[in-house]
Structures are given as structure tokens and as C-alpha cells.
Amino acid sequence: MSRDPAIGYRRPMRSWWRRDRFFVRYMLRELTALAVLVYAIVLAVGVVRLSQGEAAFDGWLQALRSPLSLLLHVVLLLSMVVHAHSWFEIMPKTMPLIFVGGRRLAARTIQRTGWAATVVVTVVVFALALWARA
Amino acid sequence: MKRSNAPIFWLLFGAGGMLSALLGTVLVFITGLAVPLGFALGADWMSYPRALAFAQHWLGKAFLFVVIALFAWHAVHRLFHSLHDVGVHAGMTAKLLCYGTAAVLTVAAVVGLLSIGF
Numbered sequence: 001m002s003r004d005p006a007i008g009y010r011r012p013m014r015s016w017w018r019r020d021r022f023f024v025r026y027m028l029r030e031l032t033a034l035a036v037l038v039y040a041i042v043l044a045v046g047v048v049r050l051s052q053g054e055a056a057f058d059g060w061l062q063a064l065r066s067p068l069s070l071l072l073h074v075v076l077l078l079s080m081v082v083h084a085h086s087w088f089e090i091m092p093k094t095m096p097l098i099f100v101g102g103r104r105l106a107a108r109t110i111q112r113t114g115w116a117a118t119v120v121v122t123v124v125v126f127a128l129a130l131w132a133r134a
Numbered sequence: 135m136k137r138s139n140a141p142i143f144w145l146l147f148g149a150g151g152m153l154s155a156l157l158g159t160v161l162v163f164i165t166g167l168a169v170p171l172g173f174a175l176g177a178d179w180m181s182y183p184r185a186l187a188f189a190q191h192w193l194g195k196a197f198l199f200v201v202i203a204l205f206a207w208h209a210v211h212r213l214f215h216s217l218h219d220v221g222v223h224a225g226m227t228a229k230l231l232c233y234g235t236a237a238v239l240t241v242a243a244v245v246g247l248l249s250i251g252f
Contacts, residue, residue, distance in 0.1 A: 013220070013221035014221070017219070027219070030212065030213075030216040030219070033208070033209045033212035033213050033216070034209065034213065036150075036154050036158065036205050036208060036209040036212075037205070037206060037209035037210065037213065037235070039158065039161070039162055039166075039205060040201075040202050040205035040206040040209065040239055041206075041239065042165075042166070043165070043198065043201065043202050043205075043243075044202050044206075044239045044242045044243050044246070046165075046185075047189065047198055047202065047242070047243050047246035047247060047250075048242055048245075048246040050182075050185055050186060050189055050246065050250060051245075051246040051247070051249040051250045054182045057182045057185065057186075058182060061170075061180060061181075064165070064166065064169070064170045065170040065171075069166070069170065070166070070167065070170060070171070072166070073162055073166025073167050073170075074167070076162045076166060077159060077162045077163055077166070077167065080154070080158035080159040080162050081159055083154060083155060083158060084154075084155040084156075084158065084159060087151050087152070087154075087155040088155065094148075114155070117156060118155060118156050118159070121156045121157060121160065122159060122160040125157065125160045125161070125164075126160055126163075126164070129164055129168075129175055129179070130174065130175065132179075133175055133176055133179065
């Protein structure tokens with residue numbers, strides 16, 4: 001980036017991650033954090049609007065129905081799936097070691113358990129939402 | 135030696151990561167797609183009186199607070215540590231901006247939820 005002679009040559013940073021598919025995947029994975037943040041903002045705005053009364057909250061609901069918001073939430077949904085996938089992918093590396101019968105628990109077992117937990121939680125939450133239908 | 139405050143941020147990051155991995159997909163689907171489109175749950179699922187009743191209950195309050203706060207702290211922690219990869223120096227300004235965003239969202243959620251009442 002810099003051409004300051006005191007610093008010398010610095011390899012440019014721009015688009016370094018596009019040179020390799022592994023890095024592209026890495027950047028996409030890190031970008032899912034942005035989706036988690038955006039969704040937290042959407043919910044926080046909803047809570048604040050709810051505290052401001054019916055008209056304010058209806059405005060938030062109306063905004064959620066706009067095509068732009070629907071498109072955004074499709075992107076958020078896909079990002080959340082990628083995020084969950086990457087979270088369970090790294091879990092065997094971040095967790096304390098587990099030994100079963102003297103052998104280290106396989107990474108795949110941990111990943112599959114994580115996915116299974118997500119599927120169970122998803123089904124339970126959606127069932128609860130259906131049960132609480134208007 | 136001064137104690138590091140890093141474990142607190144890592145803890146929030148880990149808890150938020152787990153929670154968003156488990157809940158993120160279904161929550162986005164319900165609040166962002168199913169309800170606005172009137173799919174399966176009905177368009178009135180999040181209507182004002184229902185949302186209010188949910189947020190007034192201590193359990194609903196706790197749920198909303200935990201989801202908003204942990205999602206936010208998880209996300210900013212990860213974004214902060216990705217800054218270096220896109221050539222942004224992860225200095226004090228970046229740190230304050232990142233964690234400040236999460237703090238603002240947390241405070242907004244607390245103030246909103248408390249003013250909704252019980």
C-alpha cells in the first residue's frame with residue numbers, strides 16, 4: 001500500500017483473498033458475522049419500536065414486508081446456515097479434548113452432534129411458533 | 135501483572151456463536167420471512183398486542199435480551215478480528231467502534247425492554 005521509502009515495499013492487501021478459493025471461502029465465512037450483527041440490529045430496532053407504541057411497531061412490521069427487507073432476510077437466512085456450518089466445523093478445534101473409551105472423540109461426531117442440535121432446536125422453535133399461532 | 139479483559143469478550147463471542155448457530159436460522163426465517171409473507175404462522179403472529187404480551191413476560195424479555203446482546207457481541211468480536219485481513223489496523227479506534235456498536239445495541243435492548251414494562 002504505502003510507498004514510504006522508510007517503510008519499504010509492502011505487498012498490496014487489495015483483493016488478496018480472491019487469489020485462492022480457500023481464502024474466498026474464509027472471507028465468506030467471516031462475512032456471515034455481519035449477517036449476525038444485521039439481524040441483531042433488526043431485532044433491537046423492533047424492540048425499541050415496540051416500546052414506542054402501536055403506530056411505531058406497525059411501521060417496523062410494515063418495513064419487514066418490503067421487498068428489500070424480504071431480500072435481505074433471504075441473504076441473512078443463507079448466511080445463518082453458513083455461519084452455523086462453520087461454527088460446528090471449527091468446534092472440534094476449539095473445544096476441550098473429549099475422550100471416549102480411551103480414544104479421542106472424532107471431529108465428525110462433534111460436528112454432526114452440533115448440526116443435530118441445530119435441527120432439533122429449529123424444529124422445536126418452529127413447532128412452538130405454530131402452537132402459539134394467532 | 136494487570137489482568138486481561140480478553141476472556142470476557144471471548145466468552146461473549148463463544149456464547150453468541152453457539153446461540154446464533156442454534157437459533158439464528160429459525161429466528162430469521164420466522165421474523166423475517168414467514169411472518170411478513172403470512173406463511174404458516176399467519177400475518178398477525180407478531181401483531182402489536184401479541185408482541186407486547188411476549189415482551190412483557192419475563193421469559194420473553196430475557197429471550198429478546200439474550201438474543202440481541204449475544205448476537206451483537208459475537209458479531210462485533212469476529213468482525214474486529216477480521217479487520218486485519220482487509221488491511222484495516224485493529225487499533226483502539228476500531229476496537230471502540232466494534233465493541234461500541236454491541237454496547238449501543240445492548241443498551242437499546244435494555245432500555246426498550248424496560249420501558250415496555252412487566
